[in-house]
Amino acid sequence: MVAGQGTTPTPAPVLPPRSEVGAVGWARANLFSSWYNSLLTVIASAAVVLGLWFGLNWVVLDAEWGVIETIGGRFIIGGYNTDQACPGNDCFWRPQAALLMTTALLGMLWVVAGGVVGRIAMAVAAAAALCAFLPYSMERMGLDVRLLLLANLPALGVGWALARYTPVGKPRWVLVTGVSVFLLTVVLLRGIPGVWGLQPVPTLYWGGLTLNLLLAVAGIALSLPLGIALALGRRSDLPIVKLLCVAFIEIFRGVPLITLLFASQHLVPLAFPEAFPRNSLFSAGVVITLFSAAYMAENIRGGLQSLHPGQAEAARALGLAGWQTTLLISLPQAIRNVIPTIVGQFISLFKDTSLVYIIGMVDMVEIGRTFILGNPEYRISTKEVFIFIALVFWAFTYGMSYASRRLEQRLGVGTR
Amino acid sequence: MTTEDQSHEADDIIICRDVHKWFGNFHALRGVTTSVRRGQVVVVIGPSGSGKSTFIRTINRLEYHQRGQIIVDGFEMTDDVRNIDAIRREVGMVFQSFNLFPHLTVMRNITLAPTKVRHVPIAEADAAALELLERVGIPEQADKYPGELSGGQQQRVAIARALAMQPKVMLFDEPTSALDPEMIKEVLDVMRELAASGMTMIVVSHEIGFAKEVADSILMFDEGKVIEERPTSEFFDHPREDRTKAFLSQILG
Ligand SMILES: Nc1ncnc2c1ncn2[C@@H]1O[C@H](COP(=O)(O)OP(=O)(O)OP(=O)(O)O)[C@@H](O)[C@H]1O
Ligand SMILES: [Mg+2]
Numbered sequence: 094m095v096a097g098q099g100t101t102p103t104p105a106p107v108l109p110p111r112s113e114v115g116a117v118g119w120a121r122a123n124l125f126s127s128w129y130n131s132l133l134t135v136i137a138s139a140a141v142v143l144g145l146w147f148g149l150n151w152v153v154l155d156a157e158w159g160v161i162e163t164i165g166g167r168f169i170i171g172g173y174n175t176d177q178a179c180p181g182n183d184c185f186w187r188p189q190a191a192l193l194m195t196t197a198l199l200g201m202l203w204v205v206a207g208g209v210v211g212r213i214a215m216a217v218a219a220a221a222a223l224c225a226f227l228p229y230s231m232e233r234m235g236l237d238v239r240l241l242l243l244a245n246l247p248a249l250g251v252g253w254a255l256a257r258y259t260p261v262g263k264p265r266w267v268l269v270t271g272v273s274v275f276l277l278t279v280v281l282l283r284g285i286p287g288v289w290g291l292q293p294v295p296t297l298y299w300g301g302l303t304l305n306l307l308l309a310v311a312g313i314a315l316s317l318p319l320g321i322a323l324a325l326g327r328r329s330d331l332p333i334v335k336l337l338c339v340a341f342i343e344i345f346r347g348v349p350l351i352t353l354l355f356a357s358q359h360l361v362p363l364a365f366p367e368a369f370p371r372n373s374l375f376s377a378g379v380v381i382t383l384f385s386a387a388y389m390a391e392n393i394r395g396g397l398q399s400l401h402p403g404q405a406e407a408a409r410a411l412g413l414a415g416w417q418t419t420l421l422i423s424l425p426q427a428i429r430n431v432i433p434t435i436v437g438q439f440i441s442l443f444k445d446t447s448l449v450y451i452i453g454m455v456d457m458v459e460i461g462r463t464f465i466l467g468n469p470e471y472r473i474s475t476k477e478v479f480i481f482i483a484l485v486f487w488a489f490t491y492g493m494s495y496a497s498r499r500l501e502q503r504l505g506v507g508t509r
Numbered sequence: 510m511t512t513e514d515q516s517h518e519a520d521d522i523i524i525c526r527d528v529h530k531w532f533g534n535f536h537a538l539r540g541v542t543t544s545v546r547r548g549q550v551v552v553v554i555g556p557s558g559s560g561k562s563t564f565i566r567t568i569n570r571l572e573y574h575q576r577g578q579i580i581v582d583g584f585e586m587t588d589d590v591r592n593i594d595a596i597r598r599e600v601g602m603v604f605q606s607f608n609l610f611p612h613l614t615v616m617r618n619i620t621l622a623p624t625k626v627r628h629v630p631i632a633e634a635d636a637a638a639l640e641l642l643e644r645v646g647i648p649e650q651a652d653k654y655p656g657e658l659s660g661g662q663q664q665r666v667a668i669a670r671a672l673a674m675q676p677k678v679m680l681f682d683e684p685t686s687a688l689d690p691e692m693i694k695e696v697l698d699v700m701r702e703l704a705a706s707g708m709t710m711i712v713v714s715h716e717i718g719f720a721k722e723v724a725d726s727i728l729m730f731d732e733g734k735v736i737e738e739r740p741t742s743e744f745f746d747h748p749r750e751d752r753t754k755a756f757l758s759q760i761l762g
Contacts (some may be wrong), residue, residue: 224680414626
């Protein structure tokens with residue numbers, strides 16, 4: 094609400110701190126300071142009340158949430174554990190084991206980064222554990238599944254303790270562990286031919302939220318360093334390097350992601366030897382990473398340009414080499430200055446992973462869509478399906494922007 | 510060259526011979542010839558745009574010169590990167606706008622270059638940094654960030670940061686002109702102490718009181734040239750050039 098301008102010419106009296114004036118004083122100062130402020134307050138409150146009333150009414154009384162229950166685990170892993178993908182249907186433990194590794198990793202990160210990461214780690218572990226108590230029948234959701242979900246709590250503790258009490262808690266080792274967990278997850282999901290219990294599951298069947306998250310994590314982890322490299326290349330004194338970086342950035346920013354995804358199925362294999370298996374998941378990962386890196390490069394470049402030239406001069410005058418100046422002085426400040434934009438880029442990357450449906454991959458959104466199409470009796474529940482999907486996406490993106498805000502506070506962005 | 514000149518040369522830590530600098534077509538330095546002996550304090554004055562900053566920035570090659578010769582502590586300033594890096598380690602610089610690194614604490618600002626360039630062990634660098642902070646009078650600010658300090662304190666940290674590399678020469682480009690009057694003195698006091706300790710200093714400054722008290726000689730710049738270079742008292746008491754007289758009467762009011 095906009096605070097109104099005072100109209101009386103008398104000098105304002107010295108007011109006591111707001112906290113001492115109480116709720117009424119606060120409301121008067123912020124919500125009813127002038128007639129149009131009061132009007133706005135009333136209209137906005139009415140809108141909120143009406144929205145809540147009809148929204149809650151629908152959520153509680155009218156909505157048919159049964160469809161969510163019916164789709165159930167497929168939201169999470171897609172067709173991973175179906176008969177075509179995994180004859181015998183005993184592959185469910187593999188995504189679950191991956192989740193356990195991830196929670197343990199979050200436990201380690203909690204020790205290293207503390208604060209907000211700890212809260213996010215606990216939220217993830219708690220959400221997973223709570224899923225163990227979903228009111229499904231024991232046939233639909235067996236004891237093994239429930240126990241594996243519950244195990245996320247001890248997994249968090251194990252990761253935390255490892256980082257707290259062993260040398261693995263060094264940031265360098267946590268990074269190594271993180272990369273290992275990602276690679277292990279991919280191997281685990283892919284399976285190893287001939288190994289009992291690890292029958293290969295073609296990536297075509299990887300789906301649901303797992304697919305969105307895998308692509309997002311790989312894309313985020315790779316597009317940031319690649320974007321930094323491109324941004325530095327674009328500012329390079331070497332004309333060839335500069336030209337290549339500019340060309341890359343402009344091409345990948347200039348084409349819609351959907352087009353790139355289409356093209357990827359034909360173009361990415363060209364870059365690899367014949368023997369390299371054709372794989373939609375891999376192509377999608379590459380394209381999403383490159384696309385995001387092009388934007389990331391421009392974000393970082395913006396951050397670099399916002400720096401006072403005196404910073405680099407001071408560093409050079411102290412005798413730091415050019416690369417040291419970049420790594421220790423320019424980049425940390427540039428990145429710090431554009432954290433909100435970088436996180437915004439991460440968020441849109443995460444949401445964009447749902448575009449892989451265009452090359453036949455079945456992400457969480459596509460699960461919902463194909464389910465409705467294939468089961469006309471559920472067509473009236475379309476709203477519920479998509480609202481649920483939206484909520485899941487929102488929970489993750491909100492987590493990211495929450496973490497970003499806390500990170501900014503901790504780094505003192507805007508205050509020093 | 511006479512023998513007397515030779516002996517002088519050996520004592521000169523900075524030698525500039527006919528230094529020219531162009532920014533595009535703009536001729537900013539037009540044949541600067543001067544030298545600075547070890548332990549000498551030189552104050553550089555002159556009207557705005559006369560090339561004072563450009564001159565001291567060519568000495569540690571933040572700007573490169575296109576013609577002439579600059580020799581610092583026996584190294585000639587050329588494109589040779591090793592020479593440049595070697596010189597920069599020996600020459601400390603303090604800027605008008607402080608240019609502290611805002612993402613590092615005061616302590617890290619000071620220890621960064623010694624640990625990364627000279628590979629001093631961190632404990633040793635920390636101890637040296639604390640000593641320097643004592644010397645500039647703000648040991649209690651060690652763990653703050655630059656943004657939390659006043660301008661005068663920031664400039665004193667900047668001086669400590671430059672000193673941490675144990676330079677042989679210190680360059681100051683209008684170190685007090687971004688400061689409020691009450692903070693100017695605290696910075697000048699630090700510079701006085703530094704001069705008394707025998708540091709070679711080149712100071713661009715219009716603080717005439719400071720110049721009279723501390724400087725061994727004054728360099729008067731105008732239009733990219735040194736138009737007058739004399740021992741301090743002679744310079745102020747009997748300026749030779751008309752432009753110097755005009756400039757002095759202007760800044761002395
Ligand atoms: N990077 C640059 N590009 C183009 N011209 C420049 C650049 N730096 C300085 N100049 C020009 O060179 C001339 C000398 O500048 P310099 O900064 O050395 O002057 P100064 O004597 O330090 O002046 P002041 O007292 O205002 O600091 C000025 O006319 C300035 O406009
Ligand atoms: Mg200047």
